[in-house]
Amino acid sequence: MPSKRSHNPPAYEHDYDMCEKTAMGTASTLEAGVIPIPANDAIPEEVQRYVSRMLSSKNGITVAEADEIAAKWKLGTGRDLRQYPAYLHVQILGDEAGWAVFKEVKIQSTLEKESKQDLFKGRFRPVIGIFLTTVITLMLLTLTPTRNYEALEGKFYLGLLSLCILFCLTV
Structure with a gap:
């Protein structure tokens, strides 16, 4: 048994x-x-x-x-x-x-x-990254003076590049 x-x-x-x-x-x-x-x-x-x-x-x-x-x-x-x-x-x-x-x-x-848990290592990390990406992109696009279309296009690509870099850092 x-x-x-x-x-x-x-x-x-x-x-x-x-x-x-x-x-x-x-x-x-x-x-x-x-x-x-x-x-x-x-x-x-x-x-x-x-x-x-x-x-x-x-x-x-x-x-x-x-x-x-x-x-x-x-x-x-x-x-x-x-x-x-x-x-x-x-x-x-x-x-x-x-x-x-x-x-x-x-x-x-x-x-x-x-x-x-540290704020930057926890669940708020993507939110902080998106916020910082948005702020830096807006600063790059609006704070520098532009007089022609090529300069505006260059700032756009620079802002897009900064978005990609910060996105990679937050993920």
Whole structure:
């Protein structure tokens, strides 16, 4: 008779993608009252405190139950909390609590990355590039005096060249 628990990890990896999409759709900034994820070098006791606080405040579990679940985390650091796949969270903390902790950590990690993202490296980069391209092109076309058609045509091509260069820089 086969055992109920197999040695192969469960197929939670597809859930990670779902969790990432959920994280992107929840909020664009960190909310007030969010329990911060322990630092990468956090000791297991700090991770246990985080797990206990998160489960009791966000999942409606009593503090005693949350402490009991969190006590199962014995060796991992804060880095492990952030990097372990879902099935390890489930193996350590149990089915429901493990998934809840995994999901919350991934959501908070994504939100932290978004909030720390540099303006020029993020989603505003193309917008800034288009704005700068437009401003420089308008400056080249309007601020230099022109008296004949060839000069105007030269400025047009110079503006077009600057548009192409800035477009390449923003993409």
